[in-house]
Amino acid sequence: xxxxxxxxxxxxxxxxxxxxxxxxxxxxxxxxxxxxxxxxxxxxxxxxxxxxxxxxxxxxxxxxxxxxxxxxxxxxxxxxxxxxxxxxxxxxxxxxxxxxxxxxxxxxxxxxxxxxxxxxxxxxxxxxxxxxxxxxxxxxxxxxxxxxxxxxxxxxxxxxxxxxxxxxxxxxxxxxxxxxxxxxxxxxxxxxxxxxxxxxxxxxxxxxxxxxxxxxxxxxxxxxxxxxxxxxxxxxxx
Numbered sequence: 001x002x003x004x005x006x007x008x009x010x011x012x013x014x015x016x017x018x019x020x021x022x023x024x025x026x027x028x029x030x031x032x033x034x035x036x037x038x039x040x041x042x043x044x045x046x047x048x049x050x051x052x053x054x055x056x057x058x059x060x061x062x063x064x065x066x067x068x069x070x071x072x073x074x075x076x077x078x079x080x081x082x083x084x085x086x087x088x089x090x091x092x093x094x095x096x097x098x099x100x101x102x103x104x105x106x107x108x109x110x111x112x113x114x115x116x117x118x119x120x121x122x123x124x125x126x127x128x129x130x131x132x133x134x135x136x137x138x139x140x141x142x143x144x145x146x147x148x149x150x151x152x153x154x155x156x157x158x159x160x161x162x163x164x165x166x167x168x169x170x171x172x173x174x175x176x177x178x179x180x181x182x183x184x185x186x187x188x189x190x191x192x193x194x195x196x197x198x199x200x201x202x203x204x205x206x207x208x209x210x211x212x213x214x215x216x217x218x219x220x221x222x223x224x225x226x227x228x229x230x231x232x233x234x235x236x237x238x
Contacts, residue, residue, distance in 0.1 A: 004209065005054070007062045007084070008201040009045065011037035011077040012069030012097045013118060013170070015192075018044040019199035021206070022052040028199045032191060037076045045084065056088035061214055063205035065196060066094035067223040068126040068143065069118060074222045082217040091214040093205045094221065098169070100196035100204075102130035102137035105168040105187050107200060113162050115155065115184055117171025120145050125171035126225055129155055129162045136203055145225040148175045151182055169194050 003023040010017050016037045017030040029044035049055065064081035067074040078094075085092050101116035112132040117125045126145050130137040140160040148171070155162055167179035168187035173194050179186050188194055208214060 004206050005059050006093075006202060006205050006209065007045065007048070007056075007059055008064070008095075008198040008205060009041055009062070009077055009081055009084075010065030010097070010100065010196055010198045010201065011041055011080070012065040012067050012073045013195055015195040015197060016040045016044070017196075017198040018048055019197070019202055020048040020052055020054065021202045022054050025052065026199060026202060027051055028197070030192075030197055030199075032195065037073055041076070041080050045080075056084060056090075059088055059090050061091050061093050061205065061209050062088070063093040063095050063198075063201045063208075064220065065097045065100060065198070065201065066221070067097055068120070068145065068225045069097050069196075071224060074224065078220055078222050082220055085217040085220075092217050092220045093208045093214045094223075095201040095204045095208075096128065096139070096143065096223065097196045098126060098128035098143055099130065099137055099139065100198075100200045101169045101194075102128070103200040103203060104193075104197055105166050106132060106137055108193065109166060109187065111166045113160075113165025114187070115162055115165060115167050115182065117151075117167070117169045117178070119170040119174040120226075123147060125151070125175070127151060127154060127171060129158055129160070129165075131160055131162070136207055143223070143225060148178050151178060155182060
């Protein structure tokens with residue numbers, strides 16, 4: 001099977017990161033830098049290419065964190081990915097920020113079930129539940145933006161029980177009682193352990209590319225979740 005060459009970038013949260021899968025090597029650049037994404041992301045990419053002796057035109061695809069997350073951060077990431085993809089003549093692969101969190105929890109802790117949540121401000125969280133299948137954290141719920149107190153009802157909609165799984169993301173560090181109330185184990189106490197990192201896009205991006213699940217740069221779309229009224233049937237969301 002062909003060895004893949006994929007660049008991944010993410011700026012959707014406080015984390016700014018890039019990762020390069022070049023043949024079998026994975027190289028990374030990572031920094032917590034809430035206000036510096038625009039300044040950092042392209043130099044990170046350049047450093048990775050130089051370190052690997054790689055070129056943009058030699059890539060198979062570029063993956064980007066499609067959100068949910070900061071509106072500005074998501075736009076910075078997708079804009080950078082589109083510019084790089086146009087220059088390289090390669091397609092784009094969007095990967096959920098919540099899925100990245102779950103994949104990172106698997107990478108660090110080898111867990112099979114995870115609930116990922118990002119602090120969405122305004123007393124809300126972005127949330128999604130995931131289960132391991134063939135080495136990939138796959139969604140078992142539709143991602144949503146909800147009030148923290150609605151998380152139990154939200155998870156109850158899944159046909160898969162996630163109790164006993166790991167809780168990961170700033171949604172759980174912002175609402176410290178939430179994980180225990182849902183029967184989940186905390187993933188990490190460090191800030192870095194609760195942020196999404198580009199290297200955790202790579203397994204998803206490889207699978208997506210091999211399945212033909214990619215798009216032209218102009219068709220890349222962000223996911224904000226607040227554009228959707230997914231949970232208006234729940235109390236407080238009418």
